[in-house]
Amino acid sequence: MTEATTTANTDAPASRSSRDKLLVSALACFDEHGLTGMTIEQIRRQANSSIGSLYHHFGNREGLIAALFLQLLDDQLAWSRTAIDAATTPYETLHALIHGYLDWVTHHPVEARFMYAARSEVARGENAAALKEKNRQRIGLLLAVLKAGIKSGSIRSLPPETFASLLVGPSENYCRAWLADRVQGKPVAHADVFVDAAWRAISATPCE
Structure with missing residues (x-):
């Protein structure tokens, strides 16, 4: 099992350390039991925490799942933020985003599986606005x-939702297949192919 990237900050107050332990434990329980199979009691035991502490930090099971999902979104972006900030052209930004995403999934398969499994639940729940x-x-x-x-004039004018499907859709489909053991090649090994395909899909000029 890959340890969650939501590791505790040793300089943080005890309450923050307890919260982070519960997040890491939730990911471990997901890895072992799946999203529908993991329970509050399993997470509590894994974290060596109390039910009261869990409900204090997250309110309920749904709140815990949402907190872990949102934290992993931040971790995912941070993984490639340096390259994104250094990009000076649309192509470089696209390159940094897709490479960063595929590299993160490659190095964090458990976290990625959790995010795919939990996305619809979080989107439909109390934390949808967040x-x-x-x-x-x-x-x-x-x-x-x-x-x-x-x-x-370097990029075609398309609706935002169309951009999302063209830029992220193919990479996500491959990552899902890899995480389900339907393909063997690591996602990051195909990053340049997905960058090229995405750029060709949105570019108004020949691929760089």
């Missing part, structure tokens, strides 16, 4: 780059 805002912040930079590319 997830929507988190995604808005995450894609804000990309949308700004795409708008600049459209204005300069």
